[in-house]
Amino acid sequence: MSLVVRDLRVVFNTRSGPVWAVDGVDLEVAPGSVLGLVGESGSGKSVTLRAIARLLHGHAKVSGAVSWQGEDVLAMPPDRLRRLRGAEIGIVFQEPMAALNPVLSIGQQIDESLVAHTVLDTKSRRARALELLDLVGISAGATRLGQYPHEFSGGMRQRAMIAIALASAPKLLLADEPTTALDVTIQDQILRLLLRLKDELGMALVLVTHDLGVVAQTCERVSVMYAGRVCETGKVSEVFAHPRHAYTQALLRAMPGEQIGAKLVPIPGQAPRLDAPSPGCAFQPRCTAREPICATQRPSFTELATRRFACHAGARL
């Protein structure tokens, strides 16, 4: 395993009290593999990703363990962290327009990353920048390097972001909803690109998304999150075919699928508040498979071959 996360917790201290955004998350990512982190708004998937890269502000209290190739990320001194981020771990965000610098050309932004993380001279940095644009499928690289983010379309901006993230040949790419803002035909291209790069460069990939279809088509393993906790982890094919957590099952049933015109099975109620955690299972108030024990006792993880799930009703689903 190249990345191991154990009992990760993030608490935001807000004016109206603490918010438990991430509440004991365990994850593992093997080299060259793709892990999907899926959940709805407020499930803590993006905060988890940012906590792994230590991108959260000071008001967030992070505890637990994040180990990158045996090294403790949460205890890393600033200069080691600076070399880790960008050089070994690349990050791609949802909104490329917000993540790119609007007053620097794309070429300058790729160059920044190369200056910081490589020992190349000016000439070879430019050659490498052209190579990177070619790698992410941006043609006419020489012209494109001189252009600014506003001259790029949404899909091209996301490609440029990926080029910047790849500049230092990272071993792990963290992608936070990289295709959510894109149209479906462009999403298809970007997902394909990420998978190709993963194979070519031997990177591991963590893909945060709310779209179960994206998970089904791109990931090998998936962790489903709800209310700051992972409710189920396993191989995508197994989890989709036979979910072992009531929430995973409900989520899959709420998606419009093969049965046209059939009534969807919505999940009743709303996402829980994170400022007042319940003693039991967080999904219990909305769950149709709940048992009396669910309200009082938080389910512990059951391990079943390659699967882990935390659901009292898991065995009979």
Add this chain to the structure above:
Amino acid sequence: MSALLSAEAVEKRFAVPRNLPDMLLRRPHRAVHALSGVSVAVHAGETLGIVGESGCGKSTLARALVRLHRPDAGMVRFEGDDIASLTGPALLRFNRAVQMVFQDPFASLNPRMTVGATLAEALRVHHIVAEADIQARVLALLDQVQLPASAAARHPHEFSGGQRQRIGIARALAVEPRVIIADEPVSALDVSVQAQIVNLFMELQERLGLALVFITHDLRLVRHMTHRVAVMYLGRVVETGPTQTLFAAPRHPYTRALISAVPSLTPGQPKAEAVRGELPSPLNPPSGCAFHPRCPIAEPRCAVEAPNLDATGLACWLG
């Protein structure tokens, strides 16, 4: 059966603001061609899906259908009458019969009015019920969209996204419309809540015999809940037909690309790349068929001449 609401060869252009260099260099006036001859029709009791990617003109079409935009050419007909020519009582009747539900219910609800007041206002303007019966009708409407009676006294900010969309739907239903135009009504919602709203639309449509125009970029939803569908690309309808037929045997190369680009829920290795290239800019659309630069089967002719929608509901030279 004649259509209840129809667009006939509707064109809509938006002028691009000119800046100083444009004026100094006497560059020509430019315009975005949002709609270039779009025809669609919806019948009573039917759900028409309008699907397409950004910039295809689907939202402009929605606004043209409810008279928020006046077409530059072509017309929108309601029960056979050109809606641009409606005045006085006939216009009021149209406004009541055709209602819109917007994507962002927070932006379309007045934040300073209680939900009850918002609904009562609609009832009062259109004299739907006597003044004395308004409160009872407000409660009935809330019940219809499965909100508690206590919601009437609260303000929009007190509700979650899904609940707000219910309020937006109740607002549209208040005036007893015959057509509802819903522009991406569930796009901002999470899957679990989205299913609640989709079911509500399907129920209401069936029970009240509404004509529903459902505009979305989500093909799974279109397939799930519409009877007929029109696929748009850059201001034109490229293919239209019964939903089941269109999904089972898509004929336009763009429809095929769109369907194959949707990630399937069945895990497995992705198929071949759906389509290459970027979405073109509506400011500077390609010549001929707008899809030709991305089309896997384009011929020289496609770059020259734009195909029109034929009687079978296809706009492609090679169909």
